[in-house]
Amino acid sequence: MRPIYLDHHATTPLDPRVLEAMLPYFTDRFGNAASKSHVYGWEAADAVEAARESLASAIGASPKEIVFTSGATEADNLALKGVAAAASERLGGLAGCHIVTVVTEHKAVLDTAASLERQGVRVTRLAVDGEGLVTVAQVAEALRPDTVLVSVMHANNEIGVVQPIRAIAALCRARGVTYHTDAAQSFGRLPLHLHDDALDLVSLSAHKLYGPKGVGALVVRRAPDVRLLAEMDGGGHERGYRSGTLPVPLIVGFARAAELMLAEREAEAQRQATLRDRLLAGLLARVPQVRVNGSLSHRLPNNLNVSFACVEGEALLMGLDGLAVSSGSACLSQSLEPSYVLDAIGVPRALSFSALRFGLGRGTTDADIDLALERTVATVERLRALSPLWSMMQAGASPDSVTWTAAGSSERVAD
């Protein structure tokens, strides 16, 4: 039997309704949307334009504001590098540009900012509080005359924490600074509107919303003060922002996935939040020394991230063999580094290594949550029964007087 999938932040299964919409564009309607001289090209172009309109309306944009990309990583790169490149032309080079972002952003933003920094761009990385939140006041304080872009994500991929993006966007609009948000995790799960929310650039990814992998978009508000340069040279597709033959089936699937997500958003958000809360309540009731990582009140409805004292992370994941969960972000799970997101919110290292991220989805049932709870409780209890550290704590050592190391070994430290 396959494990129960509770890792919907990493990716989501393709909805069969999405696949159905895509299939004709892999077979009969295979044309290149840029072919202007025959019906194959016209029908592909029509499908792309219908998808563009549908996606635009899902995010409160006009069709011309959608730039299809290969996913949110590319959209983030285009937003940061594209804005910096355009601004550098005005400001006499990249060294004249300043960007503000946050330490808990996805690597697609952080590594792009670091790459720009190596080329001379000044970068301010704002810290977050213990809940994972950044404040508008922090952003306001970071703005400088040379600030060309603020990039603060909507919802975090590890701890699901939702940033106050509307207030940050309003501040940026008032101060004439371009504002970008990575909405890969939130689009279709939380309300989001390009114009009402005063956003300038929004990164989206289809595979986070039951659409296909390999397609996403950068939503670019059409206004003279939102300027970016293309990252790739080529045939001038997507209004010159992103050259390359359009992946018609993927684009059709992306739009269909967004339509379905929106139609079911409120009901699903409520259902998944109820299940998530039930899982949390069960863990808190049955397992002592559990830490919830990140704000509970400003959080995606489908996310729970918890750590267990005196449990070794790898043993925990191995022990949960009937559950497909993750210890953090899929992009980082190859590395044995502790999560920089959990570090940023002040989770002690040992607790950071024992973090579990539960990502619920459309297919998650009551029975799945019951099983996840039973398996997690049993595994934590079994591992703690083997832990000398846990015995010490049971014997009265305060958690603060004990440190846990990454390898799971323990040492007493002086108070």
Ligand SMILES: Cc1ncc(COP(=O)(O)O)c(C=O)c1O
């Ligand atoms: C917040 C966030 N940004 C960007 C990405 C990258 O998206 P994609 O896989 O479409 O490149 C992800 C996915 O892991 C994400 O969660």
